[in-house]
Amino acid sequence: MDFELPEEIRALKDTVRKFVDRELIPLERKSMEGLDLKPEVRASLEQKARDLGLWMLDIPEEYGGMGLSMLGQVVVWEEMARTIAMPPRGPGVFGPEPMPLLFTLNDEQKQRFLLPVLRGEKRTAFAQTEPDAGADPGMMRTTAVRQGDHYLINGMKRFITHADKADFFQLVVATDRSKGSRGGLSVILVDADAPGVKILRGFEKVSGDVSYQIAFDDVKVPVENLVGKEGEGMKNAQTWITTGRLRQAAGGLGVAQRCLELATAYAKQRVTFGAPLSDRQAVQFMIANTFMETQLGQTYVYQTAWKADNKKLSRHESFIAKIHCTELGFHAADRCMQIHGGTGLTTDLPIEHFWRTRRTFMITEGAVEVMRSVLAREVFRMYT
Numbered sequence: 001m002d003f004e005l006p007e008e009i010r011a012l013k014d015t016v017r018k019f020v021d022r023e024l025i026p027l028e029r030k031s032m033e034g035l036d037l038k039p040e041v042r043a044s045l046e047q048k049a050r051d052l053g054l055w056m057l058d059i060p061e062e063y064g065g066m067g068l069s070m071l072g073q074v075v076v077w078e079e080m081a082r083t084i085a086m087p088p089r090g091p092g093v094f095g096p097e098p099m100p101l102l103f104t105l106n107d108e109q110k111q112r113f114l115l116p117v118l119r120g121e122k123r124t125a126f127a128q129t130e131p132d133a134g135a136d137p138g139m140m141r142t143t144a145v146r147q148g149d150h151y152l153i154n155g156m157k158r159f160i161t162h163a164d165k166a167d168f169f170q171l172v173v174a175t176d177r178s179k180g181s182r183g184g185l186s187v188i189l190v191d192a193d194a195p196g197v198k199i200l201r202g203f204e205k206v207s208g209d210v211s212y213q214i215a216f217d218d219v220k221v222p223v224e225n226l227v228g229k230e231g232e233g234m235k236n237a238q239t240w241i242t243t244g245r246l247r248q249a250a251g252g253l254g255v256a257q258r259c260l261e262l263a264t265a266y267a268k269q270r271v272t273f274g275a276p277l278s279d280r281q282a283v284q285f286m287i288a289n290t291f292m293e294t295q296l297g298q299t300y301v302y303q304t305a306w307k308a309d310n311k312k313l314s315r316h317e318s319f320i321a322k323i324h325c326t327e328l329g330f331h332a333a334d335r336c337m338q339i340h341g342g343t344g345l346t347t348d349l350p351i352e353h354f355w356r357t358r359r360t361f362m363i364t365e366g367a368v369e370v371m372r373s374v375l376a377r378e379v380f381r382m383y384t
């Protein structure tokens with residue numbers, strides 16, 4: 001067994017780390033305008049990323065990208081999460097970010113939906129959650145009823161990120177409500193300006209993200225916009241969600257590492273009652289726990305990514321990575337905040353931002369309790 005990262009991935013990790021240290025950390029609290037980077041900041045960072053060869057990293061080579069492996073993507077996400085200069089849920093600065101689902105489209109759909117995203121002409125959002133169907137998509141009420149050559153869609157989606165900027169939605173709908181998430185859901189591509197699609201309101205989240213509620217009222221969509229076959233919605237959604245889980249896990253690792261940098265530096269120089277904080281056992285335990293959990297998480301996430309690259313990944317492994325590392329990211333920020341005292345609560349440092357944003361990842365793309373339940377069922381099966 002060889003636990004070293006391959007040479008080219010180590011070099012990539014090093015390049016992204018330097019990019020973050022030199023270009024992004026100095027811009028923290030200055031880079032954003034509303035929910036996105038300032039246009040001039042985005043243009044400059046994208047140019048620097050291109051110059052460093054960090055462009056379209058995860059896009060398959062046949063589409064002009066670098067075809068980076070999942071292991072490579074994980075180290076990039078890990079390093080990028082060390083900074084708060086970027087929007088917490090994208091878009092990033094390494095080129096267009098089509099969700100993996102779009103690569104599963106048929107050729108005609110790719111022409112209409114994937115290629116414009118790759119050319120930077122269109123943006124998209126993934127819309128699954130509803131007011132009455134979040135953790136349990138089987139409760140979904142948005143229906144698509146086939147009528148000849150089109151579907152008629154009615155329903156409501158909630159908490160959809162980037163809906164305001166999307167040109168089309170990857171919409172999860174019930175094509176057979178009696179089957180729920182066991183073959184009753186499908187994904188349909190819906191133009192955001194189709195008659196009957198209406199953004200009702202935005203919800204501002206603790207992370208600063210805004211996600212939207214969207215009504216679909218007698219929206220007519222050609223049957224050609226169905227992704228795959230009817231009933232494959234959950235399978236299709238998983239192509240994106242598994243990648244999303246590893247991305248969130250890698251993000252937790254990156255945050256934990258930055259928090260270790262900040263917390264150790266502060267604890268060494270801050271003296272109370274005649275001794276530096278680094279001499280206090282209570283502080284040492286917080287640092288040691290964060291370090292241990294980070295080391296364990298990193299080994300597991302890299303292994304999980306390697307398994308994904310080698311088609312050996314099981315669903316419960318991506319759950320373990322996501323649960324461990326999203327909780328790690330939040331706990332690392334929380335401990336770092338505690339060690340910094342009042343300074344940790346200020347916006348002078350990135351800690352409170354990490355603390356707010358990392359909290360959301362314990363809920364989105366699979367609440368940790370739901371994943372633990374599924375994991376427990378798997379464990380009971382393993383030990384019969």
Ligand SMILES: Cc1cc2nc3c(=O)[nH]c(=O)nc-3n(C[C@H](O)[C@H](O)[C@H](O)COP(=O)(O)OP(=O)(O)OC[C@H]3O[C@@H](n4cnc5c(N)ncnc54)[C@H](O)[C@@H]3O)c2cc1C
Nearest residue numbers: 126127128129134135159160161205209211364365367369
């Ligand atoms: C910032 C942000 C961005 C988002 N972006 C998107 C997006 O782009 N597209 C999209 O489709 N959705 C998006 N969502 C929605 C997100 O995926 C849902 O919030 C999430 O799936 C949970 O659904 P819910 O909020 O309806 O919670 P509920 O389903 O009401 O669950 C509430 C809580 O109950 C507990 N729970 C539920 N079921 C169980 C169980 N079986 N066992 C134990 N505990 C359980 C969990 O603690 C859970 O957090 C976003 C949410 C946020 C906060």
